[in-house]
Amino acid sequence: MSAVKRSYRIWLFWVISIQCLAVLVLVNWMHHRNKTRLLRRLTLKVQAIQQGIQWQRVLHWLGPKSALAQSPAPLSNPRNRNIPDHYHRLEAIYTRMRQLAADYPEVVSIQKIGESTTLSLPIYAIKISDYPHEEEDETAILFTGLHHAREPVGTLACMRLAERLAADYRRHARVRRWLDELEIWIVPVVNPDGYKFLIDHQVPFPWWRKNLRDNDGDGYFDPIIDGVDLNRNYNFNWEQGGEGNPSSWFYRGTHPFSEKEIIAIKDLALRENVVCGISFHTYGEAILYPWGNYYPPPDQKLILQVAHEMAERMLRLNGRDAYSVLPLNGRVGQSSVWLYGRLRSIDFIVELGQEHFPKQHRVEQILKAGVSAAYYLIERSQRSGLWGHVRDAQTANPVRAKIRVRGWEARHVYPRVSESRFGRFERWLLPGKYTLKIEAEGYQTKTVKNVRIYPDRLTLIEINLERKQSSLPMSHH
Numbered sequence: 008m009s010a011v012k013r014s015y016r017i018w019l020f021w022v023i024s025i026q027c028l029a030v031l032v033l034v035n036w037m038h039h040r041n042k043t044r045l046l047r048r049l050t051l052k053v054q055a056i057q058q059g060i061q062w063q064r065v066l067h068w069l070g071p072k073s074a075l076a077q078s079p080a081p082l083s084n085p086r087n088r089n090i091p092d093h094y095h096r097l098e099a100i101y102t103r104m105r106q107l108a109a110d111y112p113e114v115v116s117i118q119k120i121g122e123s124t125t126l127s128l129p130i131y132a133i134k135i136s137d138y139p140h141e142e143e144d145e146t147a148i149l150f151t152g153l154h155h156a157r158e159p160v161g162t163l164a165c166m167r168l169a170e171r172l173a174a175d176y177r178r179h180a181r182v183r184r185w186l187d188e189l190e191i192w193i194v195p196v197v198n199p200d201g202y203k204f205l206i207d208h209q210v211p212f213p214w215w216r217k218n219l220r221d222n223d224g225d226g227y228f229d230p231i232i233d234g235v236d237l238n239r240n241y242n243f244n245w246e247q248g249g250e251g252n253p254s255s256w257f258y259r260g261t262h263p264f265s266e267k268e269i270i271a272i273k274d275l276a277l278r279e280n281v282v283c284g285i286s287f288h289t290y291g292e293a294i295l296y297p298w299g300n301y302y303p304p305p306d307q308k309l310i311l312q313v314a315h316e317m318a319e320r321m322l323r324l325n326g327r328d329a330y331s332v333l334p335l336n337g338r339v340g341q342s343s344v345w346l347y348g349r350l351r352s353i354d355f356i357v358e359l360g361q362e363h364f365p366k367q368h369r370v371e372q373i374l375k376a377g378v379s380a381a382y383y384l385i386e387r388s389q390r391s392g393l394w395g396h397v398r399d400a401q402t403a404n405p406v407r408a409k410i411r412v413r414g415w416e417a418r419h420v421y422p423r424v425s426e427s428r429f430g431r432f433e434r435w436l437l438p439g440k441y442t443l444k445i446e447a448e449g450y451q452t453k454t455v456k457n458v459r460i461y462p463d464r465l466t467l468i469e470i471n472l473e474r475k476q477s478s479l480p481m482s483h484h
């Protein structure tokens with residue numbers, strides 16, 4: 008469809024709309040001379056009409072706007088002048104990631120974990136650990152940034168964290184010990200498509216939040232109808248959260264894990280069986296924990312303690328107060344809600360700063376708070392908890408088992424499970440004595456009593472499970 012035809016149809020659309028509005032005002036004016044009542048009534052009516060309009064059809068009738076998202080914009084285009092210079096282009100961020108791996112090969116590797124939904128751009132994870140190219144039997148922690156396109160401060164926080172850890176590995180024994188025993192996974196850009204749209208085009212109000220999913224399937228990107236809110240796409244109470252209307256900023260997608268970006272995060276988290284983490288967003292100077300208005304999480308006491316200890320280390324921009332601690336809505340398919348509900352990972356959403364695109368001098372202060380939060384969480388993963396392996400008593404092969412802690416389980420969350428490559432599991436607990444019940448299909452359930460959890464170190468426990476009699480091969484009889 009030609010541009011002339013489209014602009015003519017837009018003109019027609021507005022003429023009809025304004026005439027309808029005029030008639031509406033006139034008719035109501037005759038019934039309600041009282042101005043406040045008239046205004047209230049009109050607002051309600053316009054809202055009702057607006058909700059009744061099938062915008063998808065209207066947009067289709069208007070014709071495609073532009074081919075913006077059909078292919079990435081050429082890099083010869085000037086970057087968006089409405090975004091401050093210290094927010095770099097996606098390619099520059101990716102170059103910085105590769106440079107980090109080149110500068111610290113002993114502790115950093117870059118791994119592609121997936122591709123974006125529309126532009127098929129790579130999604131990278133920075134892995135920070137000793138022997139970073141090897142798959143080791145080590146506890147994993149996950150940090151992510153930029154689920155939402157307009158929140159590149161999250162990317163900067165991830166990059167600063169990665170750079171600090173890599174540099175500190177050489178100079179601080181404490182960090183060296185962490186990275187020798189842990190695998191830190193950092194995904195600085197979860198939503199490359201959405202960010203690329205903002206930074207490579209002269210978008211006047213850089214408030215885009217979603218990815219570039221072509222919701223109406225017309226092959227064109229239209230900001231009015233397209234895009235999925237990636238932080239509403241996780242599969243925990245997905246159907247209760249976000250919005251079902253594609254034009255909403257909080258559109259959850261057609262089904263849980265419909266977006267390739269979120270499948271990439273899901274696969275990484277499940278494979279590594281992550282134990283804790285942070286998803287960096289902007290803004291609000293708050294730590295959001297799972298969760299508020301849903302069945303109380305069985306680990307609530309522990310989660311709140313961790314959140315408050317983390318908040319104490321995060322200074323607001325006023326230089327005086329700590330970050331707030333607030334509950335997440337448990338009935339929304341957000342990252343932390345899924346990571347806790349599905350994996351029992353002690354995971355938080357951290358809302359950094361007071362705006363989406365803060366000035367350079369403020370960014371420095373904000374990143375300090377972000378790195379402090381991450382360092383606290385990494386340090387916390389080394390104490391007051393359980394770790395070990397579940398293996399087959401005969402073959403010593405790893406077993407995927409449920410590790411239940413008496414008094415700390417609930418029907419509405421999954422139990423912590425040992426992962427399949429090494430049979431490794433971790434579980435954060437408060438100091439005290441606990442009873443464990445280890446269950447796996449085909450094995451006899453094992454109960455371990457009087458497991459002591461210490462305030463200053465981890466408790467190691469190795470479990471060997473015996474096969475059930477009925478599942479022995481026939482030759483044994």
Ligand SMILES: [Zn+2]
Nearest residue numbers: 155158288289
């Ligand atoms: Zn966000």
